[in-house]
Amino acid sequence: MGRYVARRLLLTIPVLLGASFLIFAMVYALPGDPIRALAGDRPVPPAVVAVLNERFHLNDPLWVQYWEYLKALFTGDLGTDFRGRPVLDTIARTLPVTIKLTVVAVLFEIVIGIVAGVLAGIRRNSFFDNFVLVSTTVIVSIPILVLAFLTQLLFGLKLGWFPIAGTREGFYSYVLPGLVLASGSLAYVARLTRTSIAENMNADYVRTARAKGLPQRTVIVRHMLRNSLIPVVTFIGADIGALLGGAIVTETVFNLPGIGREVFNSVKAQEGAVVVGIVTLLVFFFILFNLIVDVLYAVLDPRIRYD
Amino acid sequence: MTEQQQRLDPAQIEVDVTAGIGTTPVDGTHARQNSLWSDAWGSLKRNVLFWIGAFLTVLLTLMAILPQVFARGVDPRACDLANSKALPSADHWFGYDVQGCDYLANVVYGARNSLIIGIFAVLVILVLGVLVGAIAGYFGGATDSVLSRITDIFYALPLILGALVLLRVGPSTNIPIINSRGPGAVALALALFGWMTAMRLVRSQVIAVKSSDYVSAARAMGASNSRILIRHILPNAVAPVLVFTTITIGVLIAAEATLTFLGVGLQRPAISWGLQIAAGESSIRSAPHLVLFPSIVLTLTVMAFIMMGDALRDALDPRQRS
Amino acid sequence: MTTSTGSLDSHPPLDPADGVGPVLEVDDLHVEFRTRSGVVNAVNGISYTVDRGETLAILGESGSGKSVSAQAIMGILDVPPAVITGGGIRFRGRDMLAMNAEDQRQIRGPGISMIFQDALSALNPVYSVGFQIGEMFRAHRGASRKEAKQRAVELMDRVRIPAAARRVNDYPHQFSGGMRQRVMIAMALALDPRILIADEPTTALDVTVQAQVMDLLKDLQRENGMGLILITHDLGVVNEVADRVAVMYAGKIVETGTVDDVFTRPAHPYTLGLMRSIPQVEAKGGRLNPIVGQPPNLAAIPSGCPFHPRCPKARTGAAALPGRDCVGDVPPLRLVMPGREAACHYSEEVLGV
Numbered sequence: 001m002g003r004y005v006a007r008r009l010l011l012t013i014p015v016l017l018g019a020s021f022l023i024f025a026m027v028y029a030l031p032g033d034p035i036r037a038l039a040g041d042r043p044v045p046p047a048v049v050a051v052l053n054e055r056f057h058l059n060d061p062l063w064v065q066y067w068e069y070l071k072a073l074f075t076g077d078l079g080t081d082f083r084g085r086p087v088l089d090t091i092a093r094t095l096p097v098t099i100k101l102t103v104v105a106v107l108f109e110i111v112i113g114i115v116a117g118v119l120a121g122i123r124r125n126s127f128f129d130n131f132v133l134v135s136t137t138v139i140v141s142i143p144i145l146v147l148a149f150l151t152q153l154l155f156g157l158k159l160g161w162f163p164i165a166g167t168r169e170g171f172y173s174y175v176l177p178g179l180v181l182a183s184g185s186l187a188y189v190a191r192l193t194r195t196s197i198a199e200n201m202n203a204d205y206v207r208t209a210r211a212k213g214l215p216q217r218t219v220i221v222r223h224m225l226r227n228s229l230i231p232v233v234t235f236i237g238a239d240i241g242a243l244l245g246g247a248i249v250t251e252t253v254f255n256l257p258g259i260g261r262e263v264f265n266s267v268k269a270q271e272g273a274v275v276v277g278i279v280t281l282l283v284f285f286f287i288l289f290n291l292i293v294d295v296l297y298a299v300l301d302p303r304i305r306y307d
Numbered sequence: 308m309t310e311q312q313q314r315l316d317p318a319q320i321e322v323d324v325t326a327g328i329g330t331t332p333v334d335g336t337h338a339r340q341n342s343l344w345s346d347a348w349g350s351l352k353r354n355v356l357f358w359i360g361a362f363l364t365v366l367l368t369l370m371a372i373l374p375q376v377f378a379r380g381v382d383p384r385a386c387d388l389a390n391s392k393a394l395p396s397a398d399h400w401f402g403y404d405v406q407g408c409d410y411l412a413n414v415v416y417g418a419r420n421s422l423i424i425g426i427f428a429v430l431v432i433l434v435l436g437v438l439v440g441a442i443a444g445y446f447g448g449a450t451d452s453v454l455s456r457i458t459d460i461f462y463a464l465p466l467i468l469g470a471l472v473l474l475r476v477g478p479s480t481n482i483p484i485i486n487s488r489g490p491g492a493v494a495l496a497l498a499l500f501g502w503m504t505a506m507r508l509v510r511s512q513v514i515a516v517k518s519s520d521y522v523s524a525a526r527a528m529g530a531s532n533s534r535i536l537i538r539h540i541l542p543n544a545v546a547p548v549l550v551f552t553t554i555t556i557g558v559l560i561a562a563e564a565t566l567t568f569l570g571v572g573l574q575r576p577a578i579s580w581g582l583q584i585a586a587g588e589s590s591i592r593s594a595p596h597l598v599l600f601p602s603i604v605l606t607l608t609v610m611a612f613i614m615m616g617d618a619l620r621d622a623l624d625p626r627q628r629s
Numbered sequence: 630m631t632t633s634t635g636s637l638d639s640h641p642p643l644d645p646a647d648g649v650g651p652v653l654e655v656d657d658l659h660v661e662f663r664t665r666s667g668v669v670n671a672v673n674g675i676s677y678t679v680d681r682g683e684t685l686a687i688l689g690e691s692g693s694g695k696s697v698s699a700q701a702i703m704g705i706l707d708v709p710p711a712v713i714t715g716g717g718i719r720f721r722g723r724d725m726l727a728m729n730a731e732d733q734r735q736i737r738g739p740g741i742s743m744i745f746q747d748a749l750s751a752l753n754p755v756y757s758v759g760f761q762i763g764e765m766f767r768a769h770r771g772a773s774r775k776e777a778k779q780r781a782v783e784l785m786d787r788v789r790i791p792a793a794a795r796r797v798n799d800y801p802h803q804f805s806g807g808m809r810q811r812v813m814i815a816m817a818l819a820l821d822p823r824i825l826i827a828d829e830p831t832t833a834l835d836v837t838v839q840a841q842v843m844d845l846l847k848d849l850q851r852e853n854g855m856g857l858i859l860i861t862h863d864l865g866v867v868n869e870v871a872d873r874v875a876v877m878y879a880g881k882i883v884e885t886g887t888v889d890d891v892f893t894r895p896a897h898p899y900t901l902g903l904m905r906s907i908p909q910v911e912a913k914g915g916r917l918n919p920i921v922g923q924p925p926n927l928a929a930i931p932s933g934c935p936f937h938p939r940c941p942k943a944r945t946g947a948a949a950l951p952g953r954d955c956v957g958d959v960p961p962l963r964l965v966m967p968g969r970e971a972a973c974h975y976s977e978e979v980l981g982v
Binding site: 205207301 | 813
């Protein structure tokens with residue numbers, strides 16, 4: 001197990017470096033004008049240009065730029081926006097909201113997705129099963145963008161069941177956005193669970209467990225469910241990436257002051273440094289999270305450990 | 308995302324089911340492939356969702372090719388501010404937008420951009436994915452390691468985030484197409500951050516088949532590497548790649564609308580559902596139809612492709628054929 | 630059925646019913662599978678008995694219904710699509726089919742247990758072998774984790790798995806095929822069952838490993854006085870290991886008797902065909918003698934004697950004796966010699982050959 005973890009850690013390092021380089025390259029290394037990349041259409045007075053050149057070492061060779069960029073990343077210096085506010089502060093201010101939103105979304109994903117999937121998987125071809133099949137196809141097809149607006153209109157404006165926007169109502173404000181954010185993933189979890197359960201229900205080792213005279217409950221929970229849920233658990237972990245992308249739209253539509261909305265606003269305000277800083281951070285989180293999920297997978301499925 | 312997790316990536320799951328992981332590799336010869344497709348067609352014919360998806364796809368393709376017909380001959384750019392935000396009526400089914408342009412015409416004309424971007428992006432994804440995946444899978448060893456690491460790196464940037472950054476900095480670069488802020492840029496950006504799943508798919512298919520007996524036989528008869536790859540190995544990948552392609556077009560169309568909504572995709576005066584939704588957002592209380600209509604049509608478009616992809620996957624699933 | 634929760638000692642006190650009559654009696658069992666494309670008659674009225682310490686081999690090709698009948702005994706058929714449509718299964722005198730589900734469950738494991746062909750898929754990949762063996766004690770005898778594990782190590786020793794104490798925490802995929810099969814045997818024997826059903830236990834193993842596993846089974850059987858039902862299509866294994874054999878065809882038993890009797894002088898054309906199809910070393914260079922034709926589709930079993938389409942001795946119409954028309958009359962399983970039954974209208978002729 002230790003070797004497995006060590007190997008995974010080792011493999012993560014090139015990915016971390018590579019991903020940060022990719023972001024760096026997109027902004028600073030593509031042929032063109034990096035200052036325009038950072039500032040957009042905003043007119044930049046020569047004095048500011050000089051400062052930017054200095055700060056980002058834009059007149060130095062590429063590898064120096066990248067090195068300085070990495071150094072800055074590791075010391076937590078993500079630069080400032082054009083109003084002089086440190087990006088790190090902006091992140092610190094907005095990250096908690098996004099974390100809350102993501103947690104709510106994952107909870108919905110797990111609870112609704114797995115329960116629906118288990119029930120559908122146990123009763124293959126029943127009405128409930130077909131209902132789950134069709135509804136998951138429909139839900140997955142509705143872009144989060146659309147779902148956000150539709151639910152906001154229906155449940156917020158028309159029916160008044162949920163706050164339309166903002167975080168004024170504390171935890172309750174996260175319910176509808178969380179559900180919207182989770183929608184696509186939830187549908188996939190339900191599908192995946194359903195397939196996994198249906199397969200494992202007829203698995204040989206389940207038959208053995210019954211032949212051993214184990215009580216039905218033990219057969220279902222300890223043998224069937226545990227094996228069926230392994231792919232689901234690891235999928236949920238890996239799906240965080242999709243949630244990160246979806247959070248941008250969800251926070252924007254529901255006006256939640258999180259990192260996603262910050263990205264949107266920064267894009268509109270042409271604050272290149274902020275966008276780059278936030279994306280870099282999100283990507284780092286994503287990679288680290290995947291590492292944890294990898295290890296979790298090995299904990300759950302011993303066959304992986306001895307690969 | 309690591310390889311384990313690739314297996315659990317939604318698109319990959321589709322693929323795995325279609326490819327029948329755990330079952331013996333399918334012989335890529337003509338006879339076997341024929342039976343696979345005829346069986347699949349039989350199963351597909353019976354699937355209601357397939358027909359719904361197919362009908363919608365045809366409808367939307369026609370809408371993209373002949374928008375004038377669906378817009379009832381109205382010019383989407385013939386605007387009269389006097390009609391600003393007018394609600395739907397018998398004459399103008401979708402009402403008018405903020406500029407006073409006929410909304411039905413605008414929504415209809417929006418189909419063209421979305422479909423073009425979706426199809427173009429998926430083609431680039433296929434070229435990249437098949438090439439890299441086949442090479443990595445076939446040659447293995449160091450080649451595979453390097454290519455897989457590169458794939459991992461791209462995987463670390465989720466589609467929307469990566470495309471967002473690229474499109475954000477695009478206009479400031481000198482690279483053609485990317486700096487144009489047009490459909491080409493959006494398609495390329497989507498393809499650049501969406502090719503990885505295709506690569507993994509093809510790679511795993513190639514690996515599964517590479518060591519089978521009939522490939523060894525072909526090699527013993529002196530077939531060259533490229534011949535083996537093209538005539539013996541890749542045909543096996545057609546089924547899962549087809550499923551992937553269909554579903555991905557839907558996903559990409561949704562992604563384009565999202566990116567455009569966020570401000571980095573298509574720009575005015577281009578006609579795009581994302582732009583329409585963004586423009587309609589501020590009037591959502593007084594004129595909800597501005598957000599509703601493009602949303603509904605966008606959803607139907609995405610649904611068309613995903614339904615067809617789902618149906619294809621079920622039809623091609625070796626486990627359900629007996 | 631006693632399940633002593635306190636004591637770990639597997640042998641329940643000697644039941645007066647023991648030693649009187651066969652331990653297991655299958656009586657005119659019928660099992661159908663109801664599928665979308667029709668009804669499959671997997672088992673069509675089979676009866677057999679197993680005594681203490683006896684090894685009964687059930688011999689047949691794939692699709693003959695042999696596994697289904699065993700699964701019916703164990704109560705692990707998928708119901709639906711399977712349906713037990715008739716007959717009885719008596720374990721130590723009590724009809725299992727008449728019992729409720731809970732009583733049946735308590736017989737599985739302590740009373741009758743089963744091992745399967747592919748140990749890799751039959752064992753749960755995410756739990757250690759010690760855990761899975763120990764489950765028997767924890768579920769049926771109320772043992773603690775520690776005690777169960779201890780017992781598991783003892784059992785692994787008994788089935789001759791080397792370094793048992795160390796390997797008890799290993800996972801199934803870390804064992805070789807033969808070792809895995811021993812793990813399954815250990816699991817099945819944990820509670821000293823009266824009957825062990827072995828469904829093709831060695832089909833997936835190398836020949837040398839096969840021999841080891843079968844030797845082990847025989848030894849354990851002798852130690853425990855256990856009845857063994859061996860389901861197989863391998864004539865060699867039957868010859869080595871079994872006392873009596875029941876030959877199955879198209880869901881019916883077509884011949885029973887001691888292995889010696891049946892193999893040297895078959896009383897049914899199918900068995901005769903099987904014996905003759907065994908390649909002989911002396912006949913090297915000559916032609917093989919398979920049984921012509923294919924086993925029947927169980928959804929469309931031929932009328933009369935199900936073997937008639939492939940039987941060289943089949944007689945019908947004018948050539949047949951009254952009531953013994955191979956196409957029209959179903960031959961009953963009848964006594965053709967002391968201790969031997971066969972389901973053929975013309976067994977006497979077959980024997981005479």
